[in-house]
Amino acid sequence: MNELVRTFHSDVHGEQQEQIPCPLCGASDGETVLVARDLIFARPGGYSLLRCKGCSMQYVNPRPTGAALGAHYPDDYFGYSLHEDAPRFMQPFLRAMARGISLRRLGYLEEVAGPIGAGAELLDVGCGVNRLLECIKEERGVVGQGLDFKPEIVEYVRSRLQMPIEQGELASAGFAEGRFDTIFMMEYLEHELDPRAVLNEARRVIKTGGHLALELPHIDSFAGRFFGRFWWNLDIPRHLMFFTPETLRQMLDQCGFELLSVKPFTLPLYIGMSMVQALGLRHWRKHQALYPVLGALLSAPTLPFQFLLPEFIFVVARAK
Template sequence: METVTQCPVCGNSTFSPFLTCEDYLVSNQKFSIQQCQACSFRLTNPRPDEQSIGAYYKSDQYVSHNDKSSGLVNTAYRLVRDYTLRSKLKLINELNGKPGHILDVGCGTGAFLETCRAGGWQVTGMEPDPEAQAVAADKLKAEIKPSLNSLNESQPFDIISLWHVLEHIHSLNESIQLLRQLLTEKGTLLIAVPNSNSYDAHYFKQYWAAYDVPRHLYHFTPSTIEPLFNKHGFTLVNQRPMVFDAFYIAMLSSRYQTGQTDYIKSIQTGLSSNAEAKRTGNSSSLIYLFKKA
């Protein structure tokens, strides 16, 4: 375990307890989430270090690293994923005007990159998990890089995407700086992360599945992610909701809360979360679009 002593956003060194959550996926250990007293940034602290975190991903139910995990919730995830993959392709085409060169960081088993390549994009993937990396490499018939550092000699990318990945990265500031170097001057950095200020986060509290401790090292909100990227020379140009996340997260959260998935409650909570987000902008998950300042 390691303890973070300085806030990655503002550098402050004093934190307050925010919430204690259980790892329902793998270990059943409890982990503390703390909040910076200066800027309110939330993080899992203490946390497993980079050498030991891999053990907390070893679950057949970790769906982004496994194309075959079973169960109704994961089946629903994959059905929705087919639609969202097409939506993501449409988004990057709008952002770039035409197919270009995309880097998907934390590409998992390569489903998004497969969709992009079919849409005419030149694709590059980065995935640290060896098993998911092997699946993606076989699917794409291409090398999948194991780290951002291994991409240093790559040509700049028109789009760099991190779909629910930033919250997993230990070296947060160093990685954002590397992402800036890998992006073309007019390129777009696309960051999708859960929003711990959403309706469903407040509703489920410590059972909210998107806290996903200890795999999620950070718990972003709109007011904390923007200053983090501003200090690395990025400007937020837009943010968009991920409406399906509210339902999927609610299904997992209800299972964590009661021991079984409450589908009716999950649908109701997802609808309430998305309705509230129309008023506040606080969707269950958000896509942030950054450009170089």
């Protein structure tokens, strides 16, 4: 049950939508920042991104209902792609890139929280094909718990990787109180209909003093502001909540977490992908091969300036 929802609209360009107040402060006077279309799968309709006049939280409103949201996560969405399904010559490159991303996440967490010790209880919420927990198993010998709502992915992780995973949402998973030392939410919270409920449940199942690691797109970054509705990491309407370090700090605080550190970072390809969309190529599914090639070419001249262009944040918080 989503406590945020105020009103429902039926059949807006073919889907059920709902209207919400500000997810952070509850006010209803958001101003429109931009109206964006789904540039990845080119589904119909536009979505308004609002900024709360009181607290600056940015969120999509109105938005698809929970039931309507599933249609925005087809099988070829990024989080579900398997390296085995890519052309053979691409596979070593994809594996190396995925491993690099996981090692970076592990490194950022350990910088703040210290090394993951033997016997640590880990949870990755929205784990997808479980690359992070696989990497931590290899590097630290610790087998973490996965959680994802996509049944096909859960089956893959269970049968092929033989790692523990639950299917569903954090709220319904019913993990024991205070079970986990560390919870990961990598590129997850921006997808959530009710981030406060998720953080409250995370606080219930994490030990006091445990660490919560979050990775999120940063809409007030240079790229977010410059590219606006063509920003690659906008990804509306799969992304519904856009936090800044300050709005995230406030919500974490209200849910029993103390924000410890915010690390801005980027991947070199991101800026090129935004350029591709701004230049007019706007249907990722139709041009899946062209996007990364063009994106890499356009990104190349920006390589010396990557440190100026972070468009993601990696946040570590401690359970109070």
